[in-house]
Amino acid sequence: MAKTSHGVGGLAYDAKKRTRPPELNVLAALVLIILAFEVLGRLFLGDSFLFNTRDNVNTLFNEQRLQIIILQVAIVGIIALGVTQVIISGGIDLSSGSIVGLTAMVTMSFAQVAMVNGNPNPKAIFGPGWMDLPVIVPVAVGLSLGLAAGLINGLLIAYTRIPPFIATLGMMVAARGAAKWWSKGNPISFPTDAYAAIGKGMMPVVIFVCLAVLFHLIMTQTKYGRHCYAIGSNEAAARMSGINVTGHKVLVYTIAGALAALAAIVLSSKNLTAQAGMGVMYELDAIAMAVIGGISLQGGRGSIIGTCLGALIFGVIISGFTFLKLDAYYQEMVKGVIIVGAVVLDQWRQNMPGRG
Amino acid sequence: MTDVILETRGLTKHYGGVHALTEANFTLRRGEHVAIMGDNGAGKSTFVRQITGVEMPTRGQILFDGVEHSFTSPIEAREAGIETVFQTLALADDLDVPSNLFLGREKIRFNLGPFSILDKRAMREATLAALQKTGVKIPNLMNTIRNMSGGQRQCVAIARTAAFRSKLVIMDEPTAALGVQETAQVENIIRTLKQAGEPLILVSHNMRQVFDLVDRIVVFRRGRIVADLRKQDTDGQDVVAYITGAKTGADFQGAA
Ligand SMILES: Nc1ncnc2c1ncn2[C@@H]1O[C@H](COP(=O)(O)OP(=O)(O)OP(=O)(O)O)[C@@H](O)[C@H]1O
Ligand SMILES: [Mg+2]
Numbered sequence: 365m366a367k368t369s370h371g372v373g374g375l376a377y378d379a380k381k382r383t384r385p386p387e388l389n390v391l392a393a394l395v396l397i398i399l400a401f402e403v404l405g406r407l408f409l410g411d412s413f414l415f416n417t418r419d420n421v422n423t424l425f426n427e428q429r430l431q432i433i434i435l436q437v438a439i440v441g442i443i444a445l446g447v448t449q450v451i452i453s454g455g456i457d458l459s460s461g462s463i464v465g466l467t468a469m470v471t472m473s474f475a476q477v478a479m480v481n482g483n484p485n486p487k488a489i490f491g492p493g494w495m496d497l498p499v500i501v502p503v504a505v506g507l508s509l510g511l512a513a514g515l516i517n518g519l520l521i522a523y524t525r526i527p528p529f530i531a532t533l534g535m536m537v538a539a540r541g542a543a544k545w546w547s548k549g550n551p552i553s554f555p556t557d558a559y560a561a562i563g564k565g566m567m568p569v570v571i572f573v574c575l576a577v578l579f580h581l582i583m584t585q586t587k588y589g590r591h592c593y594a595i596g597s598n599e600a601a602a603r604m605s606g607i608n609v610t611g612h613k614v615l616v617y618t619i620a621g622a623l624a625a626l627a628a629i630v631l632s633s634k635n636l637t638a639q640a641g642m643g644v645m646y647e648l649d650a651i652a653m654a655v656i657g658g659i660s661l662q663g664g665r666g667s668i669i670g671t672c673l674g675a676l677i678f679g680v681i682i683s684g685f686t687f688l689k690l691d692a693y694y695q696e697m698v699k700g701v702i703i704v705g706a707v708v709l710d711q712w713r714q715n716m717p718g719r720g
Numbered sequence: 721m722t723d724v725i726l727e728t729r730g731l732t733k734h735y736g737g738v739h740a741l742t743e744a745n746f747t748l749r750r751g752e753h754v755a756i757m758g759d760n761g762a763g764k765s766t767f768v769r770q771i772t773g774v775e776m777p778t779r780g781q782i783l784f785d786g787v788e789h790s791f792t793s794p795i796e797a798r799e800a801g802i803e804t805v806f807q808t809l810a811l812a813d814d815l816d817v818p819s820n821l822f823l824g825r826e827k828i829r830f831n832l833g834p835f836s837i838l839d840k841r842a843m844r845e846a847t848l849a850a851l852q853k854t855g856v857k858i859p860n861l862m863n864t865i866r867n868m869s870g871g872q873r874q875c876v877a878i879a880r881t882a883a884f885r886s887k888l889v890i891m892d893e894p895t896a897a898l899g900v901q902e903t904a905q906v907e908n909i910i911r912t913l914k915q916a917g918e919p920l921i922l923v924s925h926n927m928r929q930v931f932d933l934v935d936r937i938v939v940f941r942r943g944r945i946v947a948d949l950r951k952q953d954t955d956g957q958d959v960v961a962y963i964t965g966a967k968t969g970a971d972f973q974g975a976a
Contacts, residue, residue, distance in 0.1 A: 586835045586837055587828065590838060591834075598811065598812045602812065602823070605823040606793055606794045
């Protein structure tokens with residue numbers, strides 16, 4: 365009796381043989397990749413990837429490296445949270461990178477200081493009345509813009525039944541165009557101190573972690589999250605069960621747009637400047653993080669925890685390649701291989717009998 | 721309170737040029753169990769979709785519980801008291817049993833609009849009760865539907881109707897995918913409904929089952945109701961004749 369208990373209806377049921385959460389596999393992959401870099405580092409460089417080898421600081425781990433790993437994925441990670449709920453509900457969002465570009469440009473224009481070192485701001489976009497605004501103004505403008513772009517995506521997808529791939533591809537091209545048009549391609553710089561504080565130091569990580577916790581709760585504990593999974597696994601069933609699929613989709617894409625805008629605010633604040641080319645390829649990095657984290661592109665499966673692990677794998681790989689002094693070209697190629705590998709794995713998982 | 725729980729008048733559904741349902745006049749009395757039979761594509765599921773709010777009829781009236789309704793969503797039909805097991809089951813493969821039972825009408829702890837907090841424990845307990853009530857055997861409630869057999873999925877879909885109080889239950893081919901034992905189990909659920917005086921519409925191709933369970937048989941052919949037969953006035957051959965068109969609606973009208 366120790367091993368099997370009885371489930372509903374008296375069928376034998378071995379609780380230990382419950383299907384393993386896929387996040388465990390992703391976690392295992394993360395550990396393996398870290399180990400691989402550790403071993404390679406010790407073999408070829410005589411240096412440790414993970415642990416501190418310097419005498420002047422007294423810590424076990426190489427904290428600087430750990431910080432960089434998280435910091436460099438935090439901003440795309442914010443986008444990936446939005447992309448995760450889009451993919452789980454059966455869609456895709458290719459527009460997030462361009463929304464980052466457009467939002468960064470517009471937001472920065474509202475965040476500029478009037479005087480730089482006693483001279484008028486050389487990059488000024490608006491007249492003097494529109495400078496030195498309280499930080500709430502650019503943040504509100506940025507978020508509204510992201511919400512609006514996401515709302516357009518959502519309305520297009522939910523009401524006209526244009527496939528999400530096409531609708532968001534259109535937004536991707538259009539928003540990038542708008543970003544370039546905004547200042548005729550010129551970068552926008554010199555934000556107020558308050559704006560610059562948003563993305564200073566480890567702030568992007570703090571913001572990312574808070575949002576990740578929030579979205580984890582939303583996806584696991586609320587009706588909204590439940591409906592994302594329901595629509596992603598069987599849209600017709602969701603509709604027949606009375607879920608407002610149309611409204612839900614609008615909301616999903618709107619939230620994704622808002623998160624992309626938030627990423628843009630953090631990024632432009634961190635860089636103290638905005639350029640029309642900001643966020644290029646971020647949408648693909650975000651999708652890759654989700655896919656590596658076990659989110660199924662078919663919809664219905666995956667979790668925020670998975671995406672966070674996927675983001676960490678991403679960060680570890682980039683840091684690892686830098687650590688091994690390998691060219692950035694290899695990084696891109698390996699990233700490509702990993703993305704395809706993750707999708708293949710997902711397909712393979714689905715085709716295995718009796719397993720999800 | 722009228723004796724009739726459901727009545728349709730001239731219910732018609734066209735899909736573009738396809739006349740899937742034409743001028744259906746149908747009545748169901750309280751406590752009555754009626755079977756809908758007919759060949760593949762006869763319009764049975766189409767009829768079910770019109771009266772359950774999944775689709776809007778092209779024209780015609782639906783009177784339920786004495787009131788005229790035009791349901792714009794399955795939620796409205798359910799709130800009026802119509803519980804349905806759809807032919808396609810309408811289950812979400814990646815969700816567990818309680819989530820599927822309460823799909824679209826989750827129990828919540830705090831109302832925050834779309835972000836309302838789910839009351840998972842209450843849903844789990846209600847699920848256990850519903851499964852017990854229907855005698856459905858499922859080893860692990862927390863398993864996703866994807867990992868279940870066709871019969872178990874069907875049982876989940878049927879338990880879904882049992883978890884809620886209803887005035888009318890509709891089952892569209894509930895035993896199509898089931899083995900002998902599971903079929904018997906579903907038939908027992910239907911008998912329990914009969915004893916409880918709950919009216920039922922059963923769409924089925926199984927002649928033995930229909931004659932075992934229901935009071936009346938309505939035959940659909942090419943989108944039209946061609947016969948409405950009391951069980952004691954008919955037999956299998958007669959029903960088959962109407963299904964295949966050997967006997968037509970005109971014969972039926974003449975006989976009545
Ligand atoms: N959404 C739709 N669009 C176009 N035609 C449809 C649609 N749904 C059903 N039909 C057509 O309407 C007719 C009736 O279909 P219906 O599903 O009601 O048949 P049925 O009697 O339930 O058959 P079965 O026994 O196979 O379940 C068929 O010819 C079908 O092709
Ligand atoms: Mg049918």
